[in-house]
Amino acid sequence: RTLPQILEIRGRRVSMVFQDPSTSLNPAMRLGDQLSEVLIRHRGLTSREALEESEAALARTGIVKPREMLRRFPHEASGGEKQGVVIATAFACNPELIIFDEPTTALDTITAQQILELFNQLQDETSISALYISHDLGLVSRVADTVSVLNVGKIVESGPRVEVFRNPRNDYTKALLEAVPDPKHWLGISEPPLGMPALMSAEAVTVEYGRQSRIGQILAPKPTHFGAKDVSLTIHKGELVGLVGESGSGKSTMAKVLSGLQEFDGTVRFGEQDYTSVKKIDRDYRRAVQIVFQHPDASLNPRQRVREILSRPLKLYDIVPPDQRAGRIVELLEKVRLPAEFADRFPHQLSGGEKQRVAIARAFAAEPELVICDEITAALDVSVQASVADLLVNLQEQTGTACLFITHDLNLVRQLAHRICVMQHGRLVDTFHRDDTERPDRNPYTRALLKAVPPSASQAV
Incomplete structure (x- = not known):
């Protein structure tokens, strides 16, 4: 043509x-x-x-x-x-x-x-x-007439939707179905003891987009909107807190605030120090609070090898002497279950799951006290998602690092989080222990989110 x-x-x-x-x-x-x-x-x-x-x-x-x-x-x-x-x-x-x-x-x-x-x-x-x-088998089971399963560039199984999901023949298809998150299957670490001090707290945090100067408001007023409004939450040492909500609810805005990337009104307290502006956030805070973004393609420098990517926080925060950096990079790769030879690869030579593991390794390279994970498994298929979630739990257990796990996957967060916070339209509308998720007195919006969770593929058909 x-x-x-x-x-x-x-x-x-x-x-x-x-x-x-x-x-x-x-x-x-x-x-x-x-x-x-x-x-x-x-x-x-x-x-x-x-x-x-x-x-x-x-x-x-x-x-x-x-x-x-x-x-x-x-x-x-x-x-x-x-x-x-x-x-x-x-x-x-x-x-x-x-x-x-x-x-x-x-x-x-x-x-x-x-x-x-x-x-x-x-x-x-x-x-x-x-x-x-899609890698979301629950959604596929609700929309497709026929289903084809692709593995390593080849279609390994194909047929009517009901037949594929109820009676899978290929081992890879069976593995995908078994890897779907089950909220009843707890994967997280033991809860920190009661009375553990708060590691970080946000108090009445507000983010307003499109804010104008007073003169601008008079001469050419424009509408503003809130990314977050009067949000208060607490994260304790060694705790994994889930933050869920619909798109645009303010989850990523709070991730940017807590990681020092977004200007805000209100107070962020870390340890004994209060911060009321991004400008006041110091080097120690930026080392102690690390963030892993949703898309590793956008957060990893495509022109740098994995070795250079991981060495950057080691240099920036003086984690180890120069002569020990090569060894530490190998240790970091081993921690995220990647072979040492990956240090010489570029991001485009890695799969999506491998790139996300590199991003996680970079965050833990700074030896942080809190890691913020912003939808880190959203772009991964269920089998890779399960392995990354298991990796995160393992790293948290080894290091004692606290974690804010931001996601829209309620099944997954119920497998990992000790407490769950729910945001809607920029406000925090619900906070509860994972065991109290399905209590009838939950916030109506929380119940709506739970109701919208798709069933597993085998249940849906």
């Missing part, structure tokens, strides 16, 4: 939703402009019509305040909100086929359910075809 013919198909007849919305969106354009651009190009709408259709498309994906979202830049939206924009863009042109490459990876259970319901609705209305690529 010629390039004009390919361009005629691309976007209009075949759309694609990629796994990482950060790489799909232009960071220099507002979200509304990006969605409108597609509608103007492929559907011939005017700018005004494209704006109206963009707002309607975002509303269909469940995004709250779609008009406000259109004004934001990608960095001002959460991962789930950005993926919602990408999905809205794919649907907006009414294509014949949509390829979904892990579309709900960055989404919470409620939003993922809304996306599936939207897909089913549009499929009923338009007979749209879809290739749904």
Whole structure:
């Protein structure tokens, strides 16, 4: 086919939703402009019509305040909100086929359910075809007619959905089904003794995006929104605290605040020291509090070998003398269950799970007291997810490091966390011990999250 013919198909007849919305969106354009651009190009709408259709498309994906979202830049939206924009863009042109490459990876259970319901609705209305690529077997079991299982570049099993999930024949398919998180199966370490001192606490933390100066508020007022509002939480030494909530609830905002990457109002107390501004956060704090991000492709320098990536915190915080760094790098790789020869590899030579292990090793290289894990298993298949979760628990047991585990996977967090905190619309609405998860007096939003958790694939069919 010629390039004009390919361009005629691309976007209009075949759309694609990629796994990482950060790489799909232009960071220099507002979200509304990006969605409108597609509608103007492929559907011939005017700018005004494209704006109206963009707002309607975002509303269909469940995004709250779609008009406000259109004004934001990608960095001002959460991962789930950005993926919602990408999905809205794919649907907006009414294509014949949509390829979904892990579309709900960055989404919470409620939003993922809304996306599936939207897909089913549009499929009923338009007979749209879809290739749904995912490692979430529960979601696949609810949307697919036929299922193919891929392993090491080969299809090892294929057939009707019910047959594959109820009577798997291939060992790899069986292993995937067995690796699905079971909230009744406890994986975490023993709880720290009662009365352990608080390692970190946030008191009335508020983050306001789009804040203007007083003159700006008078001359050209613009709407603001809160990434977090009056959030207070505590993490004790050796404890693993889960932080859950829907996309845009403020989970990642709090991760940035506690790791010293986001300006805030309120107080963050670490040990005996109070911090009321990012500017006051010192070198000792940045060493003691480390963060592991959701996408290792975005957090690991592609031009550096693993050896250089791991040596950076060792140099920055003077963890070991220069002549001992090579040995410490080997130790770090062994701790995250990677062979020593991986030190000479670049990130692109590693799998997703291996890259995330390197990111975890980098965080623990600084010998932190608290590690913040921001959706670190979201982009991994269930078997790799289970191994990374087991690795994290093992490292926590070895080092006594506390952990804030941010996720939208309620089954997984119930396997790991001692306490669970729930955020909604920037506020902390519920905090409870893992044993109290299903009490009837739980916050209504917490109950809604639990209800939206998809059943295992075998149960769903």
